[in-house]
Amino acid sequence: MDNFYTTSDAVKQIVKGLTLTKSLYVSSIVIGEPHTGKKTLLRHIFPDTPVVCGSDPEAVEKALDQNDEIIITRFELLPNKENLDFENKRILATADYIGNHNVVDSLFAFIYTMPPLSERPDDILYLKRRFLREGAEIFDIDAEKFPVEEIPNDIRQNCKSLKRAVYFRLAMHTMEQEDIMKVLYRHFFDTLQGNNAYKENIGLFEIPLIRAGLDKYGSQLKLSEILGINRNTLRKKIHEHRID
């Protein structure tokens, strides 16, 4: 069973509503931004229900013929929705957007809206902790060393970007110098072109170097000493790279 956790009142009501419909032959759809946990929620409440994707209309048609209960993900991708027959079936669906409102309104008895993570601050904290635990196991490191508060709340793509932020933080701390060079190698190999590439790419080295130095030593004078370069050269580079 997929785990689903929430502290959001709105999501708790969705959980309650869907749980109550477990014994009813009704059609329900959960609509919300991508990566907000719609599919995880349905899999949590209906763990044994077959799942088909709206991008595969034939699979949906076959599943509807063979089952009284199915989960259709990405419902918005399904063509000819108006011809679907949901009578006396338990249909559960997810959609990233509503699409044709009238069709959805006429097909589904229960239309839920899943709030994005930006409206579920406590869920963000929970998910960060969960991703941290999972990631620490994968990277074989101690999760305790990474306070969740220090990991940025990147929720531009809800769970997807949040997970990436957590994994990125863990990956950073496990990287050796050689790994960093490998990452840069991959990047240069993929992007190197034109006739001014040296100047265009030198920032990849200089910007993090100067930023980290300034954060660590506080003053440009001290940093110039540490870097072994002239103070004016450092100031020029700070200006060039628009640091601060």
Added chain:
Amino acid sequence: MNTVSIDFKPFIEWDNNPFILFDNQGKILYLNNAAEILLGYVSRKEIFELALSHAPQSYGFQTAPVTLRYDIFNFFSVTVGYENEEQLGIRLYNAPRIRNQSPVENDKLVETDLNILLEANIALFRTRNNNKLELLTDPDLPKLKIDQNTFSKLLRKVFEAFRASDSIRIELKMLVGEHVIIEGKKTPLALLSVSANGRYVDTDKQIVEFAESCHVRYYLYEKSVKLEIPLLS
């Protein structure tokens, strides 16, 4: 025709049109079954005042066309009469109800606990409206056969009408003593009433459509929606 020996009282007692006999102070001397149910929805005082206002100027009987609505009751006329100073009678005539002629699609009907359907719809409603909500249900309501999907759509549309309302009150109960004839069968009724400080009317058309499809009688008021749900078995 000699009517002296005929006892008319049972005919009045079992008449579907409410009949009430008052004394000159407005105290009820007699009321038939239909009037007893009506008085659950309107006060004795209001009916007495109605009788006084439509009473003939001298002894006798007077019938007046009036359009009256007391909650789920609609009347199109009243007859008021008195033959002495002590007793005043009023009879209210039920407005004819449009009977749903569409056949019941038995293959779509599934035995259902109405309270679960209602609770699931309230959960859906609560995702959009956090205002105070009072719920009164009858946990002993018998299961009924219903098209669950269509009926859920009906409930969703009813609740949508209250999406921005305050002080919402939801009541689900048996309508004791009331029945509806569906396909020749006397079917008991449950009443679902949703009321608040106000409501939207933009979903009324769909409420009507889904209600008719489920053989549910609907009453759309300014601040409330009432559904008479046949308890098909």
